Each structure stands twice: as C-alpha cells, then as structure tokens.
Amino acid sequence: MTKTEYSDAGTYFRNRFGSKVYKAAISLDVTCPNRDGTKGTGGCIFCSLGGSGEFSSPKNKSVKDQIDSCISALARKVPDNTRYIAYFQSFTNTYCEVSYLEEKIRQAFSHDLVCAVSIATRPDCLPSGMISMLSSMNRIKPVMVEFGLQTIHEETADLINRCYKTSEYDEAVSALRSEGIEVITHLIFGLPGETEEMMLESVSHVARSGTSGIKFTCLYILKGTELEKMWRDGKVSVLTRDSYFDIVEKALKILPPDIIVHRLTGDGPKSILLEPSWTKDKRSVVNYINGRFKKRGT
Numbered sequence: 001m002t003k004t005e006y007s008d009a010g011t012y013f014r015n016r017f018g019s020k021v022y023k024a025a026i027s028l029d030v031t032c033p034n035r036d037g038t039k040g041t042g043g044c045i046f047c048s049l050g051g052s053g054e055f056s057s058p059k060n061k062s063v064k065d066q067i068d069s070c071i072s073a074l075a076r077k078v079p080d081n082t083r084y085i086a087y088f089q090s091f092t093n094t095y096c097e098v099s100y101l102e103e104k105i106r107q108a109f110s111h112d113l114v115c116a117v118s119i120a121t122r123p124d125c126l127p128s129g130m131i132s133m134l135s136s137m138n139r140i141k142p143v144m145v146e147f148g149l150q151t152i153h154e155e156t157a158d159l160i161n162r163c164y165k166t167s168e169y170d171e172a173v174s175a176l177r178s179e180g181i182e183v184i185t186h187l188i189f190g191l192p193g194e195t196e197e198m199m200l201e202s203v204s205h206v207a208r209s210g211t212s213g214i215k216f217t218c219l220y221i222l223k224g225t226e227l228e229k230m231w232r233d234g235k236v237s238v239l240t241r242d243s244y245f246d247i248v249e250k251a252l253k254i255l256p257p258d259i260i261v262h263r264l265t266g267d268g269p270k271s272i273l274l275e276p277s278w279t280k281d282k283r284s285v286v287n288y289i290n291g292r293f294k295k296r297g298t
C-alpha cells in the first residue's frame with residue numbers, strides 16, 4: 001500500500017539549522033486568561049492543571065537552568081551537534097508584560113545551543129506591542145508562535161470553553177505572518193460532537209489561514225479535567241487508533257507541502273492520562289506511524 005506523505009518538522013529543522021533539533025520545554029511565571037476569570041474560569045475542558053505543560057521544568061528555575069536540565073536529560077540519546085528550540089509551553093506565554101517575555105526570550109537566545117524559540121499562546125493575547133517585540137526578537141533568532149486552535153467550529157469552541165473566536169485566530173495569524181513570524185496551529189481530532197467532516201473543515205481552514213505549521217493530536221482524557229467528568233458520565237468517547245489515523249491521513253491529503261507537520265499525534269502525560277490507552281505505548285504508535293506515513297523526501 002502507498003504511504004501518505006507529509007512534510008515533517010524533523011527534516012524541515014535539519015535543513016534549516018543544519019543539525020538535529022529538539023525542543024526544550026520551558027515554564028514561565030504566567031497563567032491563562034481562560035483560568036483567571038478574564039476570559040473564563042476553569043480553562044479549556046481538556047486542559048490539565050499544569051496548563052498543558054507537564055513536560056516542562058519547574059517555573060522557579062531560570063530559563064538557562066531549564067534548558068540545561070532538558071539538555072542533560074537528552075544527552076545520552078542525541079547526537080553531539082544537536083541544537084534546541086526553547087519551547088515556552090505551559091499556559092499562555094504572552095499573557096504578561098512585554099518586557100517580561102522579552103527578557104525570557106533574550107535569556108533563551110543567549111544559550112549557545114538554542115537556535116530558536118517557540119511560544120505557546122492564545123490569539124487573543126497578542127497586543128500590537130507584543131507582536132512588535134516578537135518581530136524584533138525574530139531578527140535575532142527565529143521566533144515561532146503556537147496557537148491551540150483545536151477547532152474552527154464555534155459551537156465546539158463554546159463546548160470546550162476555548163473563550164476566543166476563530167476570527168481572532170485568523171487575524172492573529174495574519175498579523176504575525178506579516179511580520180515574518182512562523183505560526184504553528186494545534187488541532188484536536190475527536191472533540192465532543194464533531195464529525196469527521198467538521199474536523200477536516202478545520203484542517204482546510206487552517207491550511208488557508210497562512211499558518212506555517214500544524215500539530216495534530218487526538219483528544220486525551222486527563223485526570224482532574226472537566227472532560228474527565230464528561231467522560232465518566234458517558235458524554236464523551238475517544239477515537240480508536242485506526243479511526244484517529246484515518247482522519248490524520250485525510251488531513252495530510254488536504255495540506256499543501258509547504259505546511260510543516262510538527263506532530264501527527266500527541267504524547268499525553270502518562271501520570272494523569274486516562275484514555276485513549278493506545279497512546280500509552282509510544283513505541284508501537286511510532287511503528288504504526290512509520291508503517292502508514294512517509295516523510296516527504298525520504
């Protein structure tokens with residue numbers, strides 16, 4: 001059977017930076033407007049108490065120490081010339097003073113092995129001063145911005161308590177791209193009430209939005225989330241491995257080759273992951289992906 005091709009991030013980064021690139025997850029002292037009452041309370045229904053940053057280091061450590069911890073943890077598994085993208089992952093990393101984030105980006109850039117930063121945030125947290133700062137940082141080393149869009153459908157966005165409009169995403173992507181800043185968009189397949197057609201509509205919309213990259217993940221049920229309650233009440237179910245990757249395959253066929261796929265599926269934090277259980281065996285998921293999909297140009 002012919003494998004479905006995709007433009008993978010590993011190849012893209014190797015071509016761009018001349019070496020293998022890993023992400024070093026960083027936590028900053030920020031929260032989220034969807035948790036502190038500014039936009040909502042309780043957060044998105046799938047979001048854990050760690051603000052989707054369970055793989056990051058503790059936020060009380062300096063940026064340099066967090067990067068060094070990540071490098072030490074990977075040291076024996078990666079080639080000597082590996083470089084790192086400092087990934088400001090937990091919560092909403094532009095939900096702060098511009099000067100605070102600028103200082104943290106400068107600290108990351110000053111690390112010899114850091115080749116870029118990637119900043120997870122929301123499209124409704126990017127005032128013009130923040131975009132100007134990111135634009136000037138982007139002239140020192142590449143800056144990428146990651147949005148957890150998850151879906152373009154407003155009824156689903158309401159149900160998951162996303163608390164911003166898809167039009168705000170469209171405007172933010174356009175503003176960042178006009179400054180030459182790369183955008184990576186996250187989509188979840190299997191959100192409650194969504195049909196396959198709706199999921200693929202989200203993919204088509206994102207493909208037209210101007211995003212530079214995309215991350216797919218299946219819906220995870222994590223302990224302590226609102227989604228856990230819905231799942232225990234029988235209101236939510238999760239996708240099987242094959243049904244999830246059937247949707248991924250259709251999504252990849254929609255994407256033009258210049259959109260980089262940074263993730264075909266996520267990697268839920270095992271300590272709080274309830275379902276889908278098939279995602280817990282990472283090696284078998286990787287083998288399945290390699291058997292079904294092909295990195296473009298390999």
Ligand code: SF4
Nearest residue numbers: 032043044047051091
């Ligand atoms: S916007 Fe991000 S950090 Fe905030 S609640 Fe939603 S997923 Fe969590």
